[in-house]
Amino acid sequence: MKRSFLAILGLLFIVCISQAAPKPAVIPVSNIWTINTEFAHPQKIIMQNESTNQLKRYWYMIITLTNNTGRDVDFYPNCELMTDTFQIIPAGKGVASIVFERIKERHRNRYPFLKNFNTADNKLLQGEDNACDLAIIWEDFDKKxxxxxxxxxxxxxETAVVEHPVAKDQERQPIKVYLRKTLELSYDIKGDPALISGVELQxxxxxWIMR
Known part of the structure; x- marks a missing residue:
């Protein structure tokens, strides 16, 4: 119960900050860059636990990043999947390396140099020839x-700073919250999530938001 309550508070905080946050810049600003991003929609992959023989569902998506900024840039990514039931799943959490290897094998023809999002290089080299394909993987989400x-x-x-709507510092001043330009993708769940292969994403x- 306590964990659920904290999760709800966390989600409400995200919603409040998102509503108060400034929008990403529409007109390019000097020294502000954004990587060209293409994505394939999330797919499921079902793995069998070798010790228990139980089936477990994972979700993944593949993104292709091309650095057309004219210079090499630092790359420290983060990705979360959030459900409407207040569940937040960080990419890679609870995901064994064999899951990525299976995904890499599945897509070896189209993405021969596929890399794991969570272990990607921290530098994106400029130019089309240095485009990289990354697999983002999550554990299965809440069936509800x-x-x-x-x-x-x-x-x-691109970043922004806003004042926290509730939290104060020792001087009773609003705490500063630092936001980053973030790509948000939304999906509806179709089918029966209780069935191991009976659900699809629409x-x-x-x-782009500041989060």
């Missing part, structure tokens, strides 16, 4: 969820 959002940061160096739109 009806929609999910995927948040990917690290694709831009794309519901994308946008």
């Amino acid at each position: 969820a009806q929609n999910i959002k995927v948040f990917i940061t690290g694709l831009s160096n 794309f519901n739109g994308k946008r």
